[in-house]
Amino acid sequence: MKILVAIKQVPDTATQVKIGAGGKAIDTAGITWIVSPYDEFAVEEALRVKEKRGQGEVVAVCLGPDRAKEALRSCLAMGCDRAIHLNDPAWTAADTLTTARALAAVIKQEQPQLVLCGRQAIDDDMGAVTAQLSEVLGWPCAAWIMEESVDADGKNVRAARQVEGGLEVFDLPLPAVISAQKGLNEPRYPTLKGIMGAKKKEIKDVKASDLGLGAEPPQLSVVALEALPPRPPGRVIQGDVATAVKELVRALREEAKAI
Amino acid sequence: MAGAIWCVVEDDRKGTPKKVMAEVIGEAARLGGPVEAVWLTDKASEDGLRELGSWGATKVWLLENAAFAPYRSEVWAAALAELAAAQSPKAIFGPVTSRQREALARLAARLGVGIAADSVAFAMEGDRLVATRPVYAGKLLSKVTWAKQPWVATLRPNVFRPAESQAGKTAAVERPGVKIANAQMKFIERREELSTGLPELAEAEIVISGGRGMKGPENYVILENMGKVIGAAVGASRAAVDAGWRPHRFQIGQTGRTISPKLYMGFGVSGAIQHLAGMRTSKVIVAVNKDPEAPIFKIADYGIVADLFEVVPALTAEFKRLLEK
Numbered sequence: 046m047k048i049l050v051a052i053k054q055v056p057d058t059a060t061q062v063k064i065g066a067g068g069k070a071i072d073t074a075g076i077t078w079i080v081s082p083y084d085e086f087a088v089e090e091a092l093r094v095k096e097k098r099g100q101g102e103v104v105a106v107c108l109g110p111d112r113a114k115e116a117l118r119s120c121l122a123m124g125c126d127r128a129i130h131l132n133d134p135a136w137t138a139a140d141t142l143t144t145a146r147a148l149a150a151v152i153k154q155e156q157p158q159l160v161l162c163g164r165q166a167i168d169d170d171m172g173a174v175t176a177q178l179s180e181v182l183g184w185p186c187a188a189w190i191m192e193e194s195v196d197a198d199g200k201n202v203r204a205a206r207q208v209e210g211g212l213e214v215f216d217l218p219l220p221a222v223i224s225a226q227k228g229l230n231e232p233r234y235p236t237l238k239g240i241m242g243a244k245k246k247e248i249k250d251v252k253a254s255d256l257g258l259g260a261e262p263p264q265l266s267v268v269a270l271e272a273l274p275p276r277p278p279g280r281v282i283q284g285d286v287a288t289a290v291k292e293l294v295r296a297l298r299e300e301a302k303a304i
Numbered sequence: 305m306a307g308a309i310w311c312v313v314e315d316d317r318k319g320t321p322k323k324v325m326a327e328v329i330g331e332a333a334r335l336g337g338p339v340e341a342v343w344l345t346d347k348a349s350e351d352g353l354r355e356l357g358s359w360g361a362t363k364v365w366l367l368e369n370a371a372f373a374p375y376r377s378e379v380w381a382a383a384l385a386e387l388a389a390a391q392s393p394k395a396i397f398g399p400v401t402s403r404q405r406e407a408l409a410r411l412a413a414r415l416g417v418g419i420a421a422d423s424v425a426f427a428m429e430g431d432r433l434v435a436t437r438p439v440y441a442g443k444l445l446s447k448v449t450w451a452k453q454p455w456v457a458t459l460r461p462n463v464f465r466p467a468e469s470q471a472g473k474t475a476a477v478e479r480p481g482v483k484i485a486n487a488q489m490k491f492i493e494r495r496e497e498l499s500t501g502l503p504e505l506a507e508a509e510i511v512i513s514g515g516r517g518m519k520g521p522e523n524y525v526i527l528e529n530m531g532k533v534i535g536a537a538v539g540a541s542r543a544a545v546d547a548g549w550r551p552h553r554f555q556i557g558q559t560g561r562t563i564s565p566k567l568y569m570g571f572g573v574s575g576a577i578q579h580l581a582g583m584r585t586s587k588v589i590v591a592v593n594k595d596p597e598a599p600i601f602k603i604a605d606y607g608i609v610a611d612l613f614e615v616v617p618a619l620t621a622e623f624k625r626l627l628e629k
């Protein structure tokens with residue numbers, strides 16, 4: 046079975062982010078880049094499906110600039126068989142729909158039976174690409190998966206979505222798209238052998254024209270990035286516990302009107 | 305009416321719209337409406353229709369069909385897209401819920417328009433709509449706009465001021481015929497979580513959060529007791545979830561739930577950037593931590609530097625006294 050995993054490269058969660066010169070994107074100087082954490086769950090799950098079946102291929106795909114090769118390299122080190130890098134200036138201002146269309150075009154060429162994404166990419170926090178991708182493909186989709194299992198003859202995936210108050214379990218005929226929620230699995234660390242082996246694996250460069258796509262303007266664009274408005278300064282309530290607790294409750298009721 | 309702002313109804317799956325719809329409708333009205341609700345359900349209630357009208361929807365597009373329950377994004381998106389193509393709303397809004405974050409993204413792709421997910425503010429700038437969204441774990445705000453209508457967006461719960469219910473106001477109910485797509489996916493079962501008897505994390509107006517400072521799973525009962533007194537949900541930091549003290553669905557933060565309650569109270573939570581990502585838009589933040597240097601004090605409105613095991617029982621008792629008055 047062929048499985049495709051869509052991964053995005055994002056700034057490390059602990060990195061300071063600063064607004065860049067144009068005011069619409071971050072200043073990328075000095076940023077540590079990682080594979081978006083939810084996408085690591087997706088990679089891990091893809092590898093497990095392959096291992097469980099004892100055969101198959103896992104292809105990692107990333108749309109992003111030159112630096113995104115590093116992210117694909119880490120997926121190869123985890124165990125993906127090969128990688129596809131969608132790298133074209135036409136995608137510089139890609140919104141979720143442009144991304145979904147580009148991924149869909151690769152998927153049409155590759156024809157995997159299962160596509161795995163992350164719940165959301167933790168830079169823009171849109172959580173939209175998975176559903177949009179499935180719409181462009183006309184495939185069924187289930188987001189925020191906590192459990193999945195592909196049946197023995199590879200016709201169906203049973204997936205449990207996390208919803209308010211519980212899980213909803215669906216059977217999706219393959220091909221289908223699912224997105225990983227935290228709790229699906231514990232991603233493996235690349236082994237030394239994996240890291241060495243990754244250097245020899247293929248990362249194919251793909252341009253928009255290779256997919257028959259032109260440079261379309263994004264449907265959603267950034268007008269400005271802004272710093273958070275400062276929170277009003279808080280105060281640490283002094284005194285022994287009994288006094289402090291009384292004062293806190295008074296303040297919550299009378300000043301903050303929060304209780 | 306053409307050019308309306310549509311509010312896609314989130315309901316309790318038993319025929320009653322959720323409270324969060326008052327927020328969505330309220331915001332749509334503030335942006336200048338006209339406001340119409342679109343309700344996909346297997347069975348709507350008369351009370352529910354009345355409620356949507358009382359919040360300010362002038363019309364309810366009621367799509368009542370057994371195919372909408374259980375929810376499947378394919379079916380929802382196709383029906384919404386057909387209706388949107390016929391009626392040309394200028395915007396389509398819905399609350400961030402497990403159904404709508406998926407269905408509205410799918411809908412936007414079907415209509416070939418942009419989606420601003422998890423928005424926390426809107427403004428009309430001339431004749432375009434600009435949405436504000438937290439990005440990079442809430443460290444920055446991104447203002448975005450659409451190339452064309454309809455402007456599709458999901459709204460973070462608890463952020464927007466709810467419309468006030470006005471008893472006399474009613475909505476005209478229209479039942480348009482739309483084609484129901486054949487679903488490819490098949491519903492198997494729903495597994496309910498064990499109910500804590502406390503409100504749902506994402507919907508709660510007050511959230512109590514326990515971190516590694518709770519020392520073990522057995523101690524969460526003191527937070528739950530406080531939760532019962534003030535009607536709060538109880539969440540946790542990732543450190544507590546990873547230790548196996550709480551199930552993952554209670555995790556607050558970047559890789560957990562995003563919440564925006566009126567009041568957040570953290571006990572034994574240090575306030576790591578990834579935790580803040582999930583609760584930073586809370587209106588009032590209280591921190592109790594024995595380390596005065598804990599980063600959470602930087603964003604807390606009120607802090608107490610003390611042992612949580614002394615503070616929690618005293619605070620619970622004090623809340624009880626206040627609320628019994």
Ligand SMILES: Cc1cc2nc3c(=O)[nH]c(=O)nc-3n(C[C@H](O)[C@H](O)[C@H](O)COP(=O)(O)OP(=O)(O)OC[C@H]3O[C@@H](n4cnc5c(N)ncnc54)[C@H](O)[C@@H]3O)c2cc1C
Pocket residue numbers: 058082514515516517518540541542543544555556557558559560561571572573574575576577578579582592593594595598610611612613
């Ligand atoms: C990719 C990534 C994603 C992440 N996602 C999340 C996420 O979604 N949510 C999340 O929460 N974290 C997340 N984290 C983890 C985050 O970085 C922190 O490790 C975590 O939030 C720490 O949890 P904590 O505050 O409970 O524990 P600690 O940082 O260990 O803090 C415990 C605090 O309790 C205090 N304390 C101890 N005993 C007492 C007592 N008796 N009374 C009062 N105070 C006491 C201590 O002073 C300390 O400040 C993520 C990390 C990464 C790398």
Ligand SMILES: Nc1ncnc2c1ncn2[C@@H]1O[C@H](COP(=O)(O)O)[C@@H](O)[C@H]1O
Pocket residue numbers: 051052053054081083084087106107108109141144161162163164165166167169170171172173174175
């Ligand atoms: N540039 C990209 N390249 C590859 N996959 C992506 C890209 N952007 C988003 N995705 C996938 O879509 C998921 C949801 O992303 P988003 O909608 O941007 O939050 C991510 O977790 C990835 O699996």
